[in-house]
Amino acid sequence: MIELAPHNKQGLAVGAPLIAGSGAVGFGDAWPPGVTPAHFGAIVTTPISRTPVRGAPQPRLVELPGGFLLTTGVHNPGYRRVLREHAPNWTKLGVPVLVALAGSTPEDWPDLAARLEDQEGVAGIELSIGETADLTDVRATLRAARRATTLPLLVKLPVTWAEPLAEECAAAEADALVIGIPPTAAYPAADGALVHGAVAGPIALPFTLRALRAVVALGLGLPVVAAGGICCVEDARLCLETGATAIQVRSLLWTNPAAVARLAGGLEC
């Protein structure tokens, strides 16, 4: 077992270093062919908000050299419906489920964290900080979220300024870091409209690696989970050798489900 929340009373022990990143399997209800909960040490849900969010209009997706941009605008049915419709299933998956909270409404984190506190089937919470967030705001929000829950708290950081944020997370007693959210870009879709969002796919890995190495070098004593652009066993090994405790994959489940089983198998020892 790998402990992802060593300083948390409750802890977050996972049976494998491979984690299905935020939204990779939706709310645990969208499994690609051949991919099962048994491939993962944990899964992270699509980010939820307090109220339902319609999300972004089309175009939402555009391909880039080496990857793509996708923006959903935190499209989600709101926490009430998610908990009603999906949480009953989480206890049956046989793998810890972490609930991601939408980065666009950090003011709702304490309230949502408190509501998840006693929800059966919730093993932890993943927060994510925007590339353009204000450091002072982040400090306050993280502390409020921490006070609101005893659940393991993972914080996903934008790779472009992960280092100062990582120190804030440690100070705020977050349990683990996820590195991270790739840099934001914009590219025209077929109709000419610009799609905005973080880059994804193989293109993301070099950004992940830079930030991962920098954050690991800070020696904060928190487990660091690598995310972004991991597509094969070699990519995963590189992250683990650079100091990651676990890794998240996401778009790989969408573009090549068969590669997920190979990756999971390749990380078993």
Next chain:
Amino acid sequence: MIELAPHNKQGLAVGAPLIAGSGAVGFGDAWPPGVTPAHFGAIVTTPISRTPVRGAPQPRLVELPGGFLLTTGVHNPGYRRVLREHAPNWTKLGVPVLVALAGSTPEDWPDLAARLEDQEGVAGIELSIGETADLTDVRATLRAARRATTLPLLVKLPVTWAEPLAEECAAAEADALVIGIPPTAAYPAADGALVHGAVAGPIALPFTLRALRAVVALGLGLPVVAAGGICCVEDARLCLETGATAIQVRSLLWTNPAAVARLAGGLEC
């Protein structure tokens, strides 16, 4: 003619919107086959520092999906030798030459800018701000550089936080902005050593576009030059339509010189 420094007494009129970005043709001494000064409205030198810099050891280059990372560590022979050996050639090129100053030693900018003030063959100066620079430092450095020279001053900004920096540049009376320096990444070379640097090649364009649009939207009244990942006429047009006054190309000169002539031809009207 396109005016790149409309608020500068001296001005910086260029005959074409295509600029050879920093180091694309070295110090105006490294021309790829078929590429000539006539293809460009201006050229920017490799960044120079006050004293010679040996630069980074190998590995310096690694390929990425859609591009590459290259780090030279501001390898340059120092301004004295550059001016002695190369400046006499600049007046003969028939195209304005902008001298780039190394971003790693901003404390030397005022001194270097003053020395370039009366140098024949120097049409302007390009400064560049690091991804990790401190905003307060940048403010002071830019003002000092501005006081030190009446030459047109272009400032190249990291795309990851171009907006606040652009406002600082306007306040410091810079003449034009270059958007920008792509996000920093790290990736292992063949020998396993990580190469650190800004991404380059087609992969850079979506980052350029996002920042370009955001900076143009600020309406600062300064010309904005697009740089990073421009590989063909369509890319260039996209940048011009997004509000760029001119564009810089760099790695295209290295990877496909023939495409430069096509690009220059395609932008003539």
Next chain:
Amino acid sequence: MLQATAELIERKAQGASQELRLHAPELARHLSPGQAVLVRAGWDLHPYLRRTFYPIAIAAETWTLRVPPSADWGHAWLRAAPPGTRLDCLGPVGHGYAAPAGVRHLLCVGEGELAWALLPAVVQADAAGLVVTLAAEGRSVRDLIPVKRLPVAVEYRVATLNGRAGHCGDLTPILAELFGWADVAFAAGSLDFYARLATAITTARFGLSAGFAQVLYTAAPLLCGTGACGACAAEIAGGRHRICRRGPVLDLADMVDQTLRVSR
């Protein structure tokens, strides 16, 4: 949904397009007319995203995709792939089309290149004994499915902008007649095309009721095909819904208000 390897067993130029017949028994068995297949084009991870195809023929052990003459890198790779190439496929995505039981007259209506996606439904309905009319419009004859590709019993009505074949212009003048005759309809085209259909149906049938016209929704890109990624969300039936779950075959009545903004 399956992830299956399909072997390219035959390639045929059809105008500037290429038709690729693929051997993939299990996938072919699961495919219904109108469902999508996501095909990896290229080697390894280049390009990273799959290309979406709506099969133009479905047989017992094979299915056929049509690669348009686009500049897309993935399409270029597929047009150049030699027989024997093994293609990694993900599909079928979403719900397909089947004419409801008891129906007698099926009208299929297609616009340009997308009309090809109607072929499996045409063939299947004809084989099931329905009376089928296919109506298609294109800029010129080259845009239309050749008549020899249709089952003999199928009536074929066409319109071309230059008038070289069928009506001169688009199908609008004959839509009222066609929709008056049909028990149900299945269409493939652009959103503008669907808006015209909706208006024509409302006129011909004094309203557009649910269940009458099904359409293939191709305007949103498919990425995961499972509902996880959110790439395919579009305005239908009073919300922003995932096409890979509710579509790609949708009831036209669910689209008029939000998607097409026409009244019915």
Next chain:
Amino acid sequence: MLQATAELIERKAQGASQELRLHAPELARHLSPGQAVLVRAGWDLHPYLRRTFYPIAIAAETWTLRVPPSADWGHAWLRAAPPGTRLDCLGPVGHGYAAPAGVRHLLCVGEGELAWALLPAVVQADAAGLVVTLAAEGRSVRDLIPVKRLPVAVEYRVATLNGRAGHCGDLTPILAELFGWADVAFAAGSLDFYARLATAITTARFGLSAGFAQVLYTAAPLLCGTGACGACAAEIAGGRHRICRRGPVLDLADMVDQTLRVSR
């Protein structure tokens, strides 16, 4: 340097490698032994960087490159390219090798795959009437240039780790003899190999003087080939210099202190 299109006119498997003969008259005319050619592999901008090759044969209108059996995507594309493929080439890069005038005995020394890059120099020196010895080491016979690829007058000395051909082990035991005999030497191999050569030369000739041994420097990547990008900078001759400008053929005497850290 030129940017030229080269047409692939012949491909030959040679072990697990592929040899591609390219028709490119102007480029072939400008090429000297040891110079590099940067070849675009793939379509459009994928992959973005060129692959570097040191020709293994140079003729009047053609030159030949050897693609190793690597997993590299660009190499894979080149190994699969059919005859008729037009390759975009940039070259020649840097300075090549020519034996100085008046020299009689040329020793060429190669390690593994890189020994192939010596072939044009061997052929050229033989044609010019020099007495040429080629010495090569490899793990096994498969790593060595087959003797039939050499001009008949060339003496061939080999060493293999398994002893199946020539000396068992590496060339070290016979290097003193070879370097004693040679007037000049040209080598291709790893930096470790060059360090061994430098030591052997110092022993055999009581020192390593400038002008005696030239080596092909392949340890730094080439990107622009013109001196602009700085990708190729390496420690030689008391500084960090651009290999595309000073090399890729360098004087071994310029490398011993900084690059190889051996004394002479």
